[in-house]
Amino acid sequence: MNRREFLKIIATTSAAMAAASCSVTRESDRVFPYLVPPEEEIIPGKPVFYKSTCTECPANCGMIVKAYDKVIDNKHTICPVKLEGMPGHPVNDGGLCIRGQASLTRLYHPERIKVPLLRKGNGQYQKLSWEEAYKKISDALLSAKEQGRKNVFLSGHTTGTLSDLIASFCQQENLERLPEYEPLSYSTIRAANKILFGRNEIPFYNIAASDFLLTVGADIMGTFVSPVSYGKQYSKASQNPDFQWTHIEPHITISGMSADMRLSIKPASEIYVLGYLLKKIAFSKSVKNQIPGSILASLPDLNTNDFTRKTGIAMEQLDAIVNHLEKSSKPILITGELSTASSTGLETALLSGLIQWSTGMINSTIDFSQSENYANVGTLHDIQNLVNQLKGSLIGVIFISRADPVSNAANFGQVFQNASFRVGMAELMNDTLNQCDIILPLSHPLESWGDAVPRKNVVSVIQPCYIILTSSEPLESWGDTVPAKNIVSVIQRSMEPIFNSRIEGDIYLQLMSQLKNQPVKETYQSYLFANWDKSYGSNFAEESLKSGFVTRPASEDSVSLNIGEVAGLFKNINATEPAKTPVLAIVPSLRAYDGRGRVLALLSEIPDPLTTVSWGEWVSISPEMAKSLGDLKDGDEISITSDKGNYKYPVKLQPKLSSDCLMVFRGSITPTTLAIDTRTGDDIWYIENIKIQKTGNWIEMPILSGSTSQEGRGIIRDPKDKKTLEEYTSKAGMYEEIVHPNYRWSMAIDLESCTGCSACVAACYIENNVPVVGAHDHIKGREMSWIRIEPFYEKENYEFVPMLCQHCTYAPCEPVCPVYAAYHNPEGLNAQVYNRCVGTRYCSNNCPYKVRRFNWFEHEWKAPMDRMLNPEMFVRTKGIMEKCTFCVQRIRTAKDGAKDENRLVKDGEVVPACAQTCPANAIVFGNILDKNSKVYQLSQSRRAYRVFDYLGVEPAVHYLHKKETPSGRDKGEGT
């Protein structure tokens, strides 16, 4: 080959290749128009909103689902991309917790069960069609009948129409419907209320109306019953300057961290504390309802020394509480969780009820007319009954829906196999499903119709928000097929779920038809609408789908004390001793709740706010105990031996934790070994008298904060510091003064309100397409969160600080960027231009707040997780620095709307994702140039300060430090 020929070949081949590569059209270059446009107009680039209900936990918060029309497999599909709390909803009034935010990832979870499965002998599964699965189930029901075995039905918390349908399903098939199984059943509280007031219920705690809040053991901001509701109410109550919150606990929770005063007591010593309080109140002049003398006489009568020995605190420390209870007009006492989960848990709950009665809280701030809906939730007694029947091989077919007793309830896993046929229903695999013969995949609530009744007087709707647009049908065939009930959403909801799953209600309806050998008559949607018509009147559907919920008037419903029942309850109370220390407390987790959240990667990625540990399992121990065990450091493994079982965990030193108590979260331990309180059917969360030994191993844990202390840097300003804002501000800039013409976006964060609940972190992750990177990267310090909760534990004070980009006026990150990717925009935003960034990371090194995040890798959203991506945000690629933008996409949308009307953005029109979801209303955002804006007013508060103000960077985030308390908040320590 000579030179000319060589050149010719090169030229023609490269030209051909270039031409070929240009002319090929990728699928992503195509646009697919609707065949027929949806009747509900969808403007390209604008989201649609639906109202629905969160079912991640039994609280059933109302939510607004933000969804985008995306083209998936050539079909226009409405994909939910963000969940937000619904303003005005009687439960959560606009807030949504960390778990609610993360529940969106359950819809798109790549490990969703995709088809009905049949278990084969070797632990393998065989795929089935739905009809085959129904056939297997009906065969099994028949053969169980022949064998004379009983068929049973067990589900997790179920309310509303689905509960009615299950009842008729069970009736038709002669199934025994067992009380619902919830690992956190609050059965001790319910049992105590039954004894005292004849109500087996959890009342509605009206914190908003109270002026003194006393909580004992209950983590009302984290996990207890309805945390978002309590958070919202707390934020209302704390508007009252005299409002005080005292928290007593044997362990440590975010509620304890947030209260105005926290008392740390010895494990299971609540009966002495509450007994003391009750006596003081009962004998005081301000007692509202008398307590029979016989009860008071049976209460423990301890001298000061014994009291201190048993509780770890001095009697005088309770006097402030007594004082408050006597003086305040509307006090409220909430006792629960760990405090009612010891062997004296029932007594604690009873004492608490008596205090509630004697101080007049019952029928006032504690309201049984709006009780939480736990009517059908059973106790572990019911599970024990089932276990006994299983042991006797009496059970034929067992249906288990949305419940995981195998990993939660004692002994259940060992005998579950004795049922002749097990049918499991869920969205994701769990230990119970792993032992089932048939596994039926459930559609996620965002793919389903339904309703929920979170409280006696509230009905909240569930409507499908993942919708395939039916406009793929040609016009002529429309008309008649649009169901008559297609009211609000004129888009006919095409029930085509992501995977081959079905709505739970449809499964029962189809099974019922199958067993009667009849064709399927109706869908769950029509069943539901008919039920609504019947129960709530014909315009309920129209109303409720628009408003998201309907409140019915609460019946006037007051309770009174059953004096007869109470006498003699405390006979043995004097003889009891507090738990044998040290104890291991197994408590619900803010992130995983009862363990169910562990399957969601986002909930592991967001660190636990108390310890800042993200992935993995650990046991929290007090620094004092760590010292006594041979100077343990974070990550040192210990072995815990007890009569309940042996465990091994790395330790995390938890300041302010009582030195008698070790703490581990439910979900990281198998709670099946827990003892059961035979009186209430609740499990006892303590393992007493444990032996602890250092194993010598060290396990690397992703601990995201460098220190538990501020190291004197003044991140949280001392409330006693009376310097004014001007005195604090130093102007050290060497650059020209920056002028902001129309807007200077700013944020105010009230540390008094912030409870560290981390809902903002989860909201930010989802809103801004922040990747989940996993434990390996976290250990290397490569976390990606744009906002984080920093816990700081000082000698007297401890609190959470949400830390995010401060959008400094004179930002240190900007001048060091060699390519002007980081710059200050005219609206005061510290902007990052992603496609200009070359990844030097100088900006991050120069940031005093350490809020910039670097993409070390290309991050993958595994299908169908990619459908969750917010199209308003660019997905950052490898080598790019990113950080909080103050949700610039929301600012942009608001400005666009304002410009249409030729005006500036009004205060409150821009709400970043973190502020929107905050259950405590701690975050306020706005334009600080507007003197009428809320954020301006807060920035002028005497409590306002800015972190590292002395650097002269002029941050845009104004923190409001806690209200000053006379003698420090922490009274339980060091006595």
Added chain:
Amino acid sequence: MKSRMIQLLLVGYFVSIVVLVIGFWVYWGTFQKAPVQPIGFSHRIHTTRVGLQCNYCHKYADKGLSPGVPAVSVCMGCHDSVKVNSPEIIKLTQYWSGKKSVPWIQVNRLPDHVYFSHKRHVKHGFDCEICHGEVRGMDQIRQVRSLEMGWCVTCHRANKGPTDCWTCHK
């Protein structure tokens, strides 16, 4: 040895020139060239002979970020009776009766990191042709502007539009 080096360099030099020239030729060719659409739809006929306005089909141009592509039902609104025997309309009817959407190829495309609102530009009074060219004269639609940042900024400067990066970069 030395002459061989020079020879190699020379060859390299010419090869790179040839590749560059071909590259440019291909680039301009495809950039200016209209892609082959699934249906030979003529903007010229619909705008000039039929006299449709742009927003008859692209009805979100003044409402949303993107102007929207008309639903197939909009096409069928006329074409179930107009020109039904034309080969291109037969293609359209096939899509319609087969309940399939028409897989049009997008011609004017912006990268993912760009926020661009048609609404803002239309409401400001800019004519579609400023960016999209003489669509009225095009039988096959093609891209006439580079749609690159420099081109955007030139216009923003000339019309005193915002030039803050975060106006368009997301």
